Amino acid sequence: MATIKDVAREAKVSIATVSRVINQDDKVRDKTREHVLAVMKTLGYQVNVNARALSTQKTAxxxxxxxxxxxxxxxxxxxxxxxxxxxxxxxxxxxxxxxxxxxxxxxxxxxxxxxxxxxxxxxxxxxxxxxxxxxxxxxxxxxxxxxxxxxxxxxxxxDDELGGQLAAEHLLALGHSRFASIMSELPIEDPKHRLSGFKTALGKQALALIEEQVTYGTPDQLGGELAVNTLLKNQQIFTALFAYNDAMAIGAISALEEAGFKVPDDISVIGFDDIYLAHYSRPKLTTLHYPVEAIAKHxxxxxINKHTQIDKTAHSHSYQPTLVERQSTAFTPTAAAKQSLNKNQVERQN
Amino acid sequence: MATIKDVAREAKVSIATVSRVINQDDKVRDKTREHVLAVMKTLGYQVNVNARALSTQKTAxxxxxxxxxxxxxxxxxxxxxxxxxxxxxxxxxxxxxxxxxxxxxxxxxxxxxxxxxxxxxxxxxxxxxxxxxxxxxxxxxxxxxxxxxxxxxxxxxxDDELGGQLAAEHLLALGHSRFASIMSELPIEDPKHRLSGFKTALGKQALALIEEQVTYGTPDQLGGELAVNTLLKNQQIFTALFAYNDAMAIGAISALEEAGFKVPDDISVIGFDDIYLAHYSRPKLTTLHYPVEAIAKHxxxxxINKHTQIDKTAHSHSYQPTLVERQSTAFTPTAAAKQSLNKNQVERQN
DNA sequence: AAAAAAAATGTAACCGTTTACATTTTTTTG
DNA sequence: CAAAAAAATGTAAACGGTTACATTTTTTTT
CATH class of the missing domain: 3.40.50.2300 (Response regulator)
Known part of the structure; x- marks a missing residue:
């Protein structure tokens, strides 16, 4: 592959001049620049950025x-x-x-x-x-x-803790009172925080999530299926399920339907992350939106030390998840009945 | 960041010796090696691979x-x-x-x-x-x-052409005779080949896919929805739909169900690629498996010029898609009736 | 048209490695 | 124990760029 020396020799100029052309330095006569550019083109020259990195101490x-x-x-x-x-x-x-x-x-x-x-x-x-x-x-x-x-x-x-809280509050608002959860088994903190937030919110309503109602698995579809099967095998009774992420939630829905439950009619399932999987699945997932792209950008x-370009007023180092309601969560049967009763009353009043 | 010179100075050896330690050259006395390694550790030395690349002409x-x-x-x-x-x-x-x-x-x-x-x-x-x-x-x-x-x-x-053929043959075997297709609008050849294979297989049964039964869109879920809506708006009648890829197929299913059709009961949909989306969707997609990881590895x-590690007996430069039957395709209503008739006859005969 | 100023170009050191070859140190041999 | 052989270590040139500074060329000024 051609080097800057090859270009310099061929163009009959010094390598410094070639370097100036490469780096768009304006201290090069137009005629020279054009000539050098032409030589670079015929030689198929491509700058070696590893060499450049060595001298500039920047690798881009x-x-x-x-x-x-x-x-x-x-x-x-x-x-x-x-x-x-x-x-x-x-x-x-x-x-x-x-x-x-x-x-x-x-x-x-x-x-x-x-x-x-x-x-x-x-x-x-x-x-x-x-x-x-x-x-x-x-x-x-x-x-x-x-x-x-x-x-x-x-x-x-x-803020995973907040995510767990929002999930619980949503399910509580739908009238649920029997919960279960499937979490990631990986040795990180997220599942702990999500679960802790979930429990906190339940606690405020004097409800609890005992250990037997939580199972763990790999944070993917298969892990979700297996975790739900474990719950079912252990005879856990629940009408609302909080999954560690969307993939597990989708696996969970599969396993639940396999077992004869309808989602969300019999059991509500809420995911986490809101990756596009959540749209693709049927029913579309209710989930907590994880602003992953924004976090990645931040x-x-x-x-790269470009603090100035970060909107600090909007975000500190912590981001907040938001609830996205779709079709995998619904009122509990009893709550649904009440709800329709209320609705009828309202209609009658009108 | 510490350089090889820093290490050499600190360890009181030449940079050549440090380099030998880095590159596990055995021409270094154990005692020296240990000493140099210790210095590297305390300095948090990490070799600069850009510099190495310059000298070895390999970048890894x-x-x-x-x-x-x-x-x-x-x-x-x-x-x-x-x-x-x-x-x-x-x-x-x-x-x-x-x-x-x-x-x-x-x-x-x-x-x-x-x-x-x-x-x-x-x-x-x-x-x-x-x-x-x-x-x-x-x-x-x-x-x-x-x-x-x-x-x-x-x-x-x-072999996209083959993929198209397999898709058509599968749908034909299910008794379909009215087809439509939604393809990628990108200026590449895949959609053309897939469609051409599809048409070839239909041709063998004296069936055709006319221009009005093919619409184009971006190769994603939204593109699939829009493409199907165009088909429906143009009053195209079909019981089987061949999609460019799984994402479009899933979008198509959404749009079809929105329009009141059941998949696969009223309309069969076949995708392409068999990425894991195909599992996640409901109904699970019948699709053509694209051995993308194998292709990527090859x-x-x-x-990197490691021809020797390629299993040439198994694959030339062309790979073949394979049909994966799941739940988005089914017999046409009429064919289903016949099928059940056959079944009854068989049962009676037994 | 010569001198001064400005612009263009060239020279050479440096970035952090690897490595052929030279030199020094250690080990082996007689 | 000295000489020879082997092993360990050092020296210096490359790799392909960038850039401060020196030099040459061109342009402007008078």
Whole structure:
């Protein structure tokens, strides 16, 4: 592949002049520039950005670590990061970590070794202490979906506790009183926070969610199916189910319908994330919207130190989920009856 | 960030020795190695792979261009490429091209500039002539989902024509005789091939698909909805619908049910790709399986010139789709009646 | 048209590695 | 224990760019 030297030789100018043409420096005579550009074209010259990075100490690269890029949630995250990268003439270097802390550590090392201008981490296995160490050493690292006090400035996360509360409040408003939940078994904090928020809101109505009504599984469709089957096998009775995410919720609906329950007529199911799966499924999922693209963008800007472009009035480091009502939740049969009674009364009054 | 010089100075050895430690060269005394490793650790040293790339002319990077990473089809493609990259101690550099040939060209340039060891392209806008030029100049470029004779050795693609045929044969076997199709409006060849195969198979039964029974849209859920609505508005009558991909098929089902048709009872819908959407949707989609991960892996190996690891007996440069029967297709009402008649007769005979 | 000022171009050091080759140190051999 | 052989370490040139500074060329001024 042609180098700057080849171009310089061919164009009979110095490499400095070629470099100026490449970098659109205006201190080049038009005639020279055109000549050099022509030579570059015939040689198919492409600047070597690795060499440039060495001398400028900038790589125009944003590193991203996610567990699995084929999961639509992370694909959306990647999309958000990519859009910021694009705005800053940068590219995304994608690392998938295969669900182990070793693999996550490796991914991070390889991004550091590439001297990414910024690094965004969605880690599900690495311990807080490791992340703290990394962020303190390398300040261009941002941690997504974790709230670690020691490195609060480099964390962007969703208020999962609030999400759990909103889910519970929605189901309570529909008249439900018997709940169950299926959560992710991964060693991260989100499921704990979501569940804790859910329980808090139930507690306010003097309702509870006991241990037997919660089962765990992998945060995907299959995990949802299995988790619901465990609930059913254990004879748990419930009319409303809170799932860790949309994929699990969809798996849950499958398993429930397989078992003869109608969603939402017999059982209401609420998901989390609001990735586009939620639209595709039948019934369309009621879920909590996770502003993942906004979070991704915020994280990316933070990572490349473009704080100025972040709308700080709108968001601190914490984002809030919002309820999206679709068709997988409904009034409980009894509540529905009451509701229609009320409606009749209202109609009669009119 | 610490450099090799810092380590050398601190460890009181030459940079060559440090380099040998980094690269696990065995010509280093154990004692020296341990000492250097210790210094590297305290300094938090990470090798600068850009500098290394300059000197070794290898970047351990695989470039990938796709239209949109949040589309699960491309996310699967990325996953396949990533898995090969991982096997070769490499990383994936992801470029999304925003549905324009300019954007695609830019993405390719930026990957060339990074001197990726191999480059995999899924381009939906760039003309064949441009791709031919690129591949002829840079032999480590592989084009996915295109069959361009001039650069056949660097193309990996699906036999879309066969896919269309299989779809038609499946619907014919279910007794259908009135067809419609919704295809992608993007300027690529896949939809043409799929439709052509579909028509060929219909032709063999002296059936046809006229122009009015085909509408076009963006290859996503919304595009599917709109395309079906156009069909319905134009009073097209059909009992079987062939969609360009699963997302359009799901959109189509939405629109059909909205219009009062039951899928598959009134109208059968067949998709294409068999991405996991196909499982999530209700009814689960009958579709043509697109071995996208296998194709991605094959392309990645080809791009990094590891021909030896490709199972050539199993696959040339062309892959074949396979029919996956799920629940979105069924016998036509009349055929269903006949079928049950046959069944009764068989039962009576027994 | 010569001198001064401005613009264009060139020279060379540097970025952080790897690696062939030179040199020094250690081990083996007789 | 000295010489030879082997092993370990160091030196310096490359890799392909950028850029401060020096030099040359062109333009402006008088």
């Amino acid at each position: 690269t944003l590193g991203l670590v996610v567990p699995d890029i084929s999961d639509p949630f992370f694909a959306c995250l990647a999309k958000g990061v990519d859009s910021i990268a694009r705005q800053h003439q940068s590219q995304v270097l994608l690392c998938t970590a295969q669900n182990s802390s070793d693999s996550e550590q490796q991914a991070i090392d390889s991004l550091l070794q590439r001297r990414c201008d910024g690094i965004i981490l969605y880690c599900t296995h690495l311990a807080n202490s490791v992340l703290i160490d990394i962020v303190q050493r390398y300040s261009n690292v941002v941690v997504v979906a974790r709230n670690i006090p020691e490195i609060a400035e480099n964390c962007i996360y969703l 994280a990316a800007l933070l990572a | 990077t695989l470039g990938l261009v796709v239209p949109d990473i949040s589309d699960p089809f491309f996310a699967c493609l990325a996953k396949g490429v990533d898995s090969i990259a991982r096997q070769h101690q490499s990383q994936v550099l992801l470029c999304t091209a925003q549905n324009s040939s300019d954007s695609e060209q830019q993405a390719i340039d930026s990957l060339l500039q990074r001197r990726c060891d191999g480059i995999i392209l899924y381009c939906t806008h760039l003309a064949n002539s441009v791709l031919i030029d690129i591949v002829q100049r840079y032999s480590n470029v592989v084009v996915v989902a295109r069959n361009i004779p001039e650069i056949a050795e660097n193309c990996i693609y699906l 392309a990645a190996l080809l791009a």
